[in-house]
Amino acid sequence: MNSTGAPDGLQGSVRRPTAAARGGFTLLAACLAACLVVTPAPAEESPVSRPPQLERDVEFWIRVYTQIDTDAGFLHDQYNLAVVYDTLHFEPTTTPGERERVVDRERERYGAALRRIAAAGDGPLPADDQRIKDLWGAEGTPSRLHAATEDIRFQLGQADRFRAGLIRSGAWETxxxxxxxxxxxxxxxxxxxxxxxxxxxxxxxxxGAAxxxxxMRSTGRRYMxxxxxxxxxxDxxxxxxxxAQLLAYNYRVLGTWPLALTAYNHGTAGVRRAKETLGTDDIVRIVRSYNSRTFGFASRNFYVSFLAALEVDRNPEKYFGSLQRQSALKFQEVQLPAYVSMPTLERALRxxxxxxxxxxxxxxxxxWDGRQRVPKAYRLRLPLDGTSWTRELLAQRLSPGEMFAGQSAPPRYRVQAGDTLVRVAARYGVSADTxxxxxxxxVSARLRVGRTIDVPEAAAVTVASTAAPAPAAPAPAAPAAPAPTAPAAPAPAPTAAARAPAPTPSAPAVVAAAAPHAPVFTISVGPASAGGAVSAEVAQRESAEDAAVAAAARTRTASAGAQPVSAAQAEAIGPALGPALDAEQNADPIDYSVAHDDSIRVTGDExxxxxxxxxxxSTAHVREINHLRFGRRVLIGQHIRLDFRKVSHEAFEARRREYHRELQASFFAAHRIVGTQLYVARPGDSLWTLTQRATQMPLWLVQQYNPDVDLADxxxxxxxxxxxxxxxxxxG
Structure with missing residues (x-):
């Protein structure tokens, strides 16, 4: 290992967070394929702005992406990225443990230096201490330098990984x-x-992001x-x-591209909360001033690391010299006429x-290992080798006994007391990973007693022959799986919906109608892979697993975030070149937290x-403290006071979020968003008429797309x- 002092030219000041604060409707547009109408910005002005106030942060990440590789890293202040104390270099053979010891030793050394400088005041300093003080400029007051001893962070270099990504990007950039x-x-x-x-x-x-x-699976199922x-x-x-759909949605909800991009990391609800807390959509103010337990180093730096990636991607020769990106992938597609096993397809297609x-x-x-068949109607990609494949030609190459009307169902095993994945895997002669x-x-997941899991067949997989159509015709469609129970339509009972024109809620709406800067669009996308419904139980379980793993990761990466010291450690955390995830990826923009006055705002399907x-x-007690008559419905957006003598705010919020997470997981187990339409309300319209005219449309989903619209009025x-x-x- 060797170290070099930080270069000059990256100095500046930052307002560091305090220690305490860290912690019919008229259809406006037809469903035009792939069309999003946004008010165009002037040609010279990019909607993805690069504010001068964030320039030093962008420059820091450019250096991370281009100047040092995964055998080096910066020791820097986590709030003022212009302050880079040192560059640590490691031999490629150095173990992660040895690297961690070096980083810890250097962190202690610079912490001691900061304490000496703070104690010396305006007195003379040794040369290296003076260099450190100069990095801080006018901001380097004794109190600020003393506080900075807790903010020394290590950032691994990424130049080798970024260069490899530039080369790979050519396959899909078109x-x-x-x-x-x-x-x-x-x-x-x-x-x-x-x-x-x-x-x-x-x-x-x-x-679990992929x-x-x-x-994440729960977010991905909205669209894929x-x-x-x-x-x-x-794929x-x-x-x-x-x-593209998720980013367009983020922009519609948040109104600016810097916030929409930040929401890709921090979640739509989290960024919306930051915007409302500070009363601004200015990315500079939010990055510099917003304090939240979950808005940590990763969320603060996501947008600036994106801007750095944009700079490097647009000027690769400046940073890496000449490099050749991969050619765009070229292929043909053939739609499968039935469910077919992969070994059968390999033989038929040669x-x-x-x-x-x-x-x-x-x-x-x-x-690929034969336990599941390639689904009917799946668009299989094939090389361009001279043979022009069609669905009919493929069906002719397959025998009736090789085409199936449904998916193969793996055997199921009911978990017993004491079972683990390792123990069950050994019983069936496979690895725990498999x-x-x-x-x-x-592999480390705990198995709940009584749960059923898929297990391999006792012998090699053998696909039994079933009745199939003539070779040139497609197989009959597989019977649809029972759809999970969708949220019930609002009834006269006290639900968060209005059947008839409703009175104005007692509390004013947060924002009246769509904000002037919000885009007006109709959007449609190409067809996703056909089929894909899963059971509500599977979707809910996977959504819960995603949330639990993300919560555990947030705990591990609190404060300055994860600080890997090697490529292997970085890849074990995730593939991101930017800072690690602070919050669970979540497209739900609704804030389910309890206000300081013990009130909440009603949301759909509550x-x-x-x-x-x-x-x-009791329900009667909730009615009583809110002076609500029996039979009176609660409205979306209405403020409700609650009694927290038996349950904490945190426990209530957790139960509320879990309810909505399960509700959404069940719906997207059997439904997919394929686009949007814009409507304008007519006199007499209500949320009830809106959802009745749009089939299969739950109230909560309409609210998610219109979180700042007073849907109750x-x-x-x-x-x-x-x-x-x-x-x-x-x-399929």
């Missing part, structure tokens, strides 16, 4: 640019995968197919279309498995009965963004 252009989104968003995954489509993070755009046979998060083409696997990354391990992959679990259950009191002329939802079958 498709990404087309998707963004078709939806009217800024072209700059195309570089986001640099920060998320270094353009690695097979990337997985420790919190693919080029690092989707994610089941035991197909995981579209790993760069499908996941790009989903990411294509090497490695080539098929490279072109079809969304197909899961269960498909069994964990079959069930979308981690009732007084829910509040009573979560508080451990719709006024003529109010703009409502309506998500377009399709029901997803279990098959």
């Amino acid at each position: 498709h990404i640019a087309q998707v963004l252009a078709n939806l009217g989104l800024p072209a700059e968003l195309a570089v986001l995968p640099h920060v998320e995954s270094s353009f690695n489509p097979a990337a997985y993070s420790k919190v 693919g080029l755009w690092q989707f 197919r994610i089941d035991s046979a197909v995981d579209d998060r790993l 760069p083409f499908r996941s790009t279309e989903a990411a 294509i090497e498995p490695e080539k098929l696997r490279a072109l079809n990354p969304a197909l899961t391990h269960a498909v 069994l964990a992959r079959m069930n979308h679990l981690r 009732t007084l009965g829910h509040y009573a259950d979560w508080l451990g009191v 719709l006024r003529a002329g109010t703009q409502i963004v309506m998500p377009r939802v399709e029901e997803v079958g279990s098959g």
Whole structure:
């Protein structure tokens, strides 16, 4: 290891957070394919702004991405990124443990130096201490330098990983640019995968995010197919279309692209809370001044690390010299006429498995090892080798006994007391890793007694022959799986919806109608993978697992965030080149927290009965403290006072979030968002008429797309963004 002093030219000042604060409707547009209408910005002004006040932060991440690789790192102040105390270099053979000891030793050394400088005041200093003091400039008061002893952070270099990502990006950059252009989104968003995954489509993070755009399962199911046979998060083409939808949604809710991008890391609700707390959408003020337990180093630095990636991506020769990006992938697609096993397809197509696997990354391990069939109607990608494949030609190459009407169902095992994944895996003669992959679990996951899990067949998988159509015709559609129970439509009971025109809620709406800067759009995207419905139980379980893992990761990366010292440690945390995740990826913009006066704001599909259950009191008691007559409905946006003598705020909030997480997981187990439409309310319209005219549309989803609209008191002329939802079958 060797170290060099920080270079000059990166000095500045920052207002450091205090220690205490760290801690019919008229249809305006037809459903035009791939169309997003946004008021264009002047040609010379990018909607993805680079504020001068954040320049030093951007420059820091440019240095991380281009000047030092994963065998070096910066020792720096976590709040003032212009203050880089030292650059630590390691030999490639140095173990992570040895590197950690060096980092700890140097952190202590610089902490001691800061204490000496603070104690010396204006007195003379040794040369190195004077260098450190000069880094702080006018901000380096004794109290500020003393506080800085707790903020020394290590940032591993990423130049080698970023360069590799630049080369990989060529395979998909044309498709990404087309998707963004078709939806009217800024072209700059195309570089986001640099920060998320270094353009690695097979990337997985420790919190369960996957693919080029690092989707969690619960968020991904809003837009993509994610089941035991197909995981579209790993498909760069499908996941790009989903990411564009999510980013457009974030922008619609938050109003600016800096906030929409920050929400990709911190969650829509978290950024919306920051915006409302400070009363501004200025990214500089939010980054510099917003204090929250979950708005840590990663969230503060996500947007500036994106801007750094944008700078490097647009000027690669400046930072890396000449490099050749991969050529765009070229392939043909054939739609499967039935459920077919992969070994059968390999034989019929006469294509090497490695080539098929490279072109079809969304197909899961269960498909490649024969436990699941490639689904009917799946668009299988094939090399351009001269043979022009069609659905009919493929059907002719397959025998009736090789085409199936449904998916193969793996055997199930009911967990007994004392079972672990390792123990069950040994019983069936497979590795714990294999069994964990079959069930979308981690090897360390605890198995609940009574739960059923997938297990391998006792013998080699044999697909039995079933009745099939003539070779040239497609197989009959698989029977649809029972749809999970959707949230019930509002009834005269006290629900958070208004059946008839409702009186104005007692509390004023946060914002009246759509903000002037919010985009007006109708959006449609190309077809996602057909089918993909899963059971509500599976969707709820996976959503709960995602939330639990993300919560554990937040605990581990609190304060200055994760600080890996080697490439292996960084990749074990996740593929991101930027700072590690602070909050669970979540598209839900609703704030489910309790206000300081023990009140909450009613959201869709909530009732007084829910509040009573979560508080451990009677519904009559909740009515009494809110002076509500029996039979009077509560309205979305209405303030309700609650009694927290039996339950803490934290416990209530956890139960409330869990209810909505399960509600949303159940819905997206069998539904998918395929676009949006914009409506304008007419006199006499209400939220009830809105949801009745849009089939399969739960109240909470309408509210998520319109969080700042007073849905309980719709006024003529109010703009409502309506998500377009399709029901997803279990098959193709």
